[in-house]
Amino acid sequence: MILRHRHATQYACCRAARPTPIALDPPGSRISKLASATISVMNPRSESRRVVRTGDLSLVCHVRGRGPRCVAHPAGPGMHWSYLRMPLAERDHTMIYVEPAGTGDSSALPRGVRYDLATYVRHLDAVVRAFDDEPVFVLGHGHGGFIAQSYALTDPDGLAGLVLYSTGPAADAQMLAQARWNLHRDTLDNPTGAAEHGANGDYSGDTGAANSGTGTSAADTGEYDVDAATRRLREILPSHFAHWEHRRIEFAPMVAQVRCWPRPAADFAAFDLRRELSSITVPTLILAGAHDFVFGPPAAATLRAAMPEASVAIFENSGRFAHVEETERFVHVLAEFTSGSRQRQLHGPAGGDGLAW
DSSP: OHHHHHHHHHHHHHHHOOOOOOOOOOTTSHHHHHHHHHHHHHSOOOEEEEEEEETTEEEEEEEESSSSEEEEEOSTTTBOGGGGOOTTGGGTSEEEEEOOTTSTTSOOOOTTOOOOHHHHHHHHHHHHHHTTTSOEEEEEETHHHHHHHHHHTTOOTTEEEEEEESOOSBOSHHHHHHHHHHHHHHHHHSHHHHHHTTOOSOOOSTTHHHHHTTOTHHHHHSOOOHHHHHHHHHHHGGGGSTTHHHHHHHHHHHHHHOOBOOOOOTTGGGOBOTTTGGGOOSOEEEEEETTOTTTSHHHHHHHHHHOTTOEEEEETTOSSOHHHHTHHHHHHHHHHHHHHHHHHHHHOOOSOOSOOO
């Protein structure tokens, strides 16, 4: 009772005290301009929605934050961009999140046109060109990393650097077999959790299992069951987190909001750039979760072998979604890479960038 009474007295005193009037500077004064600049720094993020036209298609881009520009391409094919949102990265970067063709509000391809890598690369090029009044970094996650690698091999102007996030240089039968075995091993280690979120050892890409769940007739007719694919993807995704059982309350909202427009990857099994990646000359950062059973440390090592100058960061407590599982470190690594790359562009090489295998 005494403690409550003392606080009440202090609160009453605070209410009774009248602030001293402060003379405001006119809007155009030096002090007023300084205050406006300070407010801008304290609240640096901006948001906009931009539509990029390529041929008869419209690609929607969500622009967030301020700083070096970074185009982020989601996994898939067919995953909605929102799961890849990185609010902390937006403090130091202008993040440009792409809605790939056939997802969200972006145009779907005409009937009979294949969702192949060449098409996605053309679309990514259109997006980068729309923002290339200054150098642009490209971040590709999963299947988006396939697109980013293929795009970098075209030697485009205005590409500041490449961030290959939970991806690999190939998607051949060996990689798929290894992914199935890794998932099977994790199922044996945690049979209860694996059964709960639908891990059955049938992995075939970022959204491959979700796409296959819609039936093969969809690819022939051009009709896709978005709700069925989304439901299946939400069942699968928990197996891609390192510590889902212990951190379910953190990750469940993201999984519950993810959407999937099933778009069969026309040339997924033929993807293999291992012999070509050495020709990529832009600064490159490779990111992988230690518990990612598809594109974990072995895939990162294969990428690094092809690009020995690339920087690598492994996230020990992450699976496929390090930007959510280890957010602060992920953002720090990204900022260290982009700022270092910009310094090299301005002043030339200056030693290591603090990232290593």
